[in-house]
Amino acid sequence: MNNNREYDIEDILNEENIEKIISKNSFRPDVSPAVIKRLPRYFRYLREIIRMGKTRVSSAELSRMMNVTASQIRQDLNCFGGFGQQGYGYNVNYLYTKICEILGVGCGFRAAVIGAGNLGKALVRSTMFEKRGVDVVAMFDVSNDVIGKKIGDAKVYSMDLLEEKLEKYSVDIAILTLTKECATEVSERLLKTGIQGIWNFTGKEIKTTENVVVENVHIGDSLMILCYEVAQKMYRNDGEK
């Protein structure tokens, strides 16, 4: 490994050059789910550190910023390879490119948002996708009010054209932002296409095949945990009085 190699910071933050930097051996079976869930957090903090202009970071520094143990950081990173250097720490840009590589940023994934309602629109208009190197190439909806319009950079097509357009634009990831009621029907159609993954906001469990990865999002769960904690805090305070 060569920590002296210099990467242009702007290139890296813009994720333009990453595809070229990527090596082909990012495949690591058997990394624990606990570690994988933490990777996006490293991604976010590293971007922040790059923006701060730092070029070097130690596990101890990161540990203070992120409020986790330095030990955990070193363990996590070592699941994927020795990215650091004894006595020096980690080259921030190198580490960031490795994390990007692991997370598939720069794979050039193409996504389509199915359901151009409030949530679908909000997602497309956010900077979330470009930051992660994901390209939203199309939206789909049943309503004539939106079909044909452009939301953000994405054109809205009729649901009738779903299979055709997914194929045409080589879509890897379908983002389901439609109602619970349509979820099953649409997901069944999706599984017959060449889709690789489904990001599911419908709240409805999706039956999947071994060829399609599904990630379910339940934003409301997080609200409930907040309510739980607020309620507990109130009980606690009441008890102390």
Place this chain on the structure above:
Amino acid sequence: MNNNREYDIEDILNEENIEKIISKNSFRPDVSPAVIKRLPRYFRYLREIIRMGKTRVSSAELSRMMNVTASQIRQDLNCFGGFGQQGYGYNVNYLYTKICEILGVGCGFRAAVIGAGNLGKALVRSTMFEKRGVDVVAMFDVSNDVIGKKIGDAKVYSMDLLEEKLEKYSVDIAILTLTKECATEVSERLLKTGIQGIWNFTGKEIKTTENVVVENVHIGDSLMILCYEVAQKMYRNDGEK
């Protein structure tokens, strides 16, 4: 505990009667975070089971539905009390009311959405809050385009009126759907009010006091995990060829 007590299903799903049913001793210190994170999932499945018209469920049945072990379900529920009955299982409605009680549904929490952009609008227009007994009583924004308008049931006020309206409407929970850039300034203002919790979508870490609970949401993290899994799947398939 009395499993024979009957609860009206409609009342329960509508969360109207719950406040009256709630007992005052829901305070449980030292429940592990792993258990707490699973509670909203029980909440969701129990609602589903109620809608199916079932009145009784065993840990084994739930286990099959939810794809977790029956053992885990019994352990989880027992952190909060013996809600079941040997030889019978769990009374679905009773269990649901207990889970609601634990999660603060029916506490009548009042929320305000700060930032009436795409995400703020999408949230307010969803059914998320009423399902969980949370009342969105106001929105705030700096833009004259939205100030004075009504989004869903909530009126949009100028950010200048933040403190005044939060006080007036006894808001417990602030929902931050504004940009990273405004996050610090607004959260500092919030900490000076009587707010209990902050649901933070800004992506910016918020400094908190012991009196205010913060729950951070990073939707993009879930997208990255999906991308990770899709990328791994591709590497794996390539390897097999």
Place this chain on the structure above:
DNA sequence: TAGATTGTTAATCGATTAACAATC
């Protein structure tokens, strides 16, 4: 070389599962 910090092993801690006695 001396100092710093990683990579990695071993120890600890917490969470999950299995098993079964209690009991409805």
Place this chain on the structure above:
DNA sequence: TAGATTGTTAATCGATTAACAATC
């Protein structure tokens, strides 16, 4: 009573932390 299923203890598993030798 016999059957079913919980509540709960004990065993297992996995994840986190501590420690330190390797090494830059």
